[in-house]
Amino acid sequence: MSDMLASAPEAPSLMMVRDLAVHIRTDAGLARILDGVSFTLPPGGSLGIVGESGCGKSTLLRAILGILPKGALVPQGQVVFQGQDILKTPVRGRIGFIPQDPYLSLNPVFRAGDQLLEGMRNHAPGSRDDHKKKLINLFHAVQLPEPQSALEKYPHQFSGGQRQRLLIAAALACDPDLVVADEPTTALDVTTQREILALLRGLIKERNMGLLFVTHDFGVLSAVCEDVAVLYAGRVAEYGPTGNVLADPRHPYTRMLLACHPDRATDLVGIPGTVPAATAQPPGCRFHPRCPISRPACAVTVPEMARIFDGSRVACPYHADPLPEVALG
């Protein structure tokens, strides 16, 4: 995919992902998990990555965090973070990470403090006592109850929401310039979800950190992210300011995905078919087998990212065509 973003006038960027592909060798053949993904995150900006499960969200995060699984190949592309290609030299400490499941992400047999301090050991200046002070301050900031004693407790002594607060504190502990969050609220109940999201947004804004937020939930997205990239089967389908994409989605996939959202749908309709297996991606546009307006050419040509309006870009040449009513519910 020749890249419109790269040729656009270069604004100062915190992170720039250029034409990134990640393939994984499996028994069933080469899984092309990501293919030509590009986006830019300005300093202090926030970008949401949305898509169904299996679209490559997690692999994208793992590539950025430098923890790709064994057997993963990066045949092309770059992830430039503060001018440095982090696929070649991984950075730790400057990128904070908030994992998806607060119940599973802490080791049950170690005290919370020991675990959070371990990450700071190699990446934050100062002594262990300095680190402890800093964590306790952050515990105050994330509104963790009894912040003074939290370091000594074991993970099972916290509730899910409290654990997620711990993990947010840990992500901020090394004063990163970017925080990467992997659906950090899906494991929590709805009221806790809102609190945590509001807290996270506040903390990130206040510290002028960038945020990369992976989710499958458009509702969460609009609350947290300025921009959004919609991922489908390892490619960016649509990319633009969150408000625009939500108000006027252009890619057939985005339009159908939004129509699936219970808040918006008049009828519950799904998108027929499933995300293709990464080992058997269809040629041409990867959405064409499920697309209600696909044409013969879609099965042959990989669509270019075309700029539409207000900085939005969409990978579908027929984005102006109406979708049949039935597809939108």
Add this chain to the structure above:
Amino acid sequence: MARYILKRVLLALPALLGLVLLTFVLVRVIPADPAAMLAGDAATPAQIAEIRTRYGLDQPLWRQAMTHIRQVMTGDLGSSIFTGRPVAEEIGFRLPATLELTFAALFLSVVFGVPLGLLAALDHNGPVDQLVRLLSVGGLAIAGFWLAIMLQLVFSMELDLLPLRGRLDVALGTPPVVTGFYLLDSLLAGRLDMFGNALKHLVLPAVTLCLPGLASIARFTRSGVLETLQKEFVLYARAAGYSPFRLATIYVLRNAVTVTVTQVGLLFGALISGAVAVEAIFDWPGLGTYAVQAILAADYKALLAVTLVVGVVYAVVNVLVDVAQALVDPRVAEQLK
């Protein structure tokens, strides 16, 4: 925790009572006649009958069993019907010898088994993993008595590096008894020469005895580490920038060994029974050789006492294992409260 331990000990008591009863019945229904054995080949039926009466062997079996249990409850293990010496005294000397050997073997199993299992898991399906697999299959498959004799041939007879048999050179005497463990007692007495000598005597039997345990500990550790490596928190720790070495050696291993710790409790029983053969080959004056002598002489008092003592040791070890489990995993400790 203290309450939990007390509870565990109380729960062990009925099991031990059952053990006493069961072994008594088993030992007394086998066809060997202790009275005849004791009287010797040339004894007349009248002499045998007299011995039988003297030891209460002419009583009904259930009465004998009741007498036996009453004696055990009061701490009286009786006297050997063969040597006439109190069984408790004999066991008091021999139990530490067996425990010294089994603890040494257990120590070797853990010290080598856990790192081998860790290395194998970190090199999943790689050459190190294959090598460790070969070693652990070998460790389980090789017959202990064969290995013992081979070790004796090579290290004692051929190379003359290590002693062939016994716990200590006779010329050195024995250390004053404090714990009954020669390694400890010689150190307490400040006799380094004796310590070195006892250690040398311990090497071959301990190595022989440790192999099956080492193999199973390596295998359990390996699968524990592999399972732990799949966990979400390991991925998180990697993303948070833990150093890979500390991640593997501390973070992952502690979760992985929770399984291994349980295994150690089971292993201990196998070690004690394995010690019987090893002690016989290396002429180690422990419970194993004592038990063998007792069996051959139909010395049922000694045999019953040995079984009971081993049962008690096993129960104690299993309580200790539960305590260790709680120390490794705070969630277990929580449940115990």
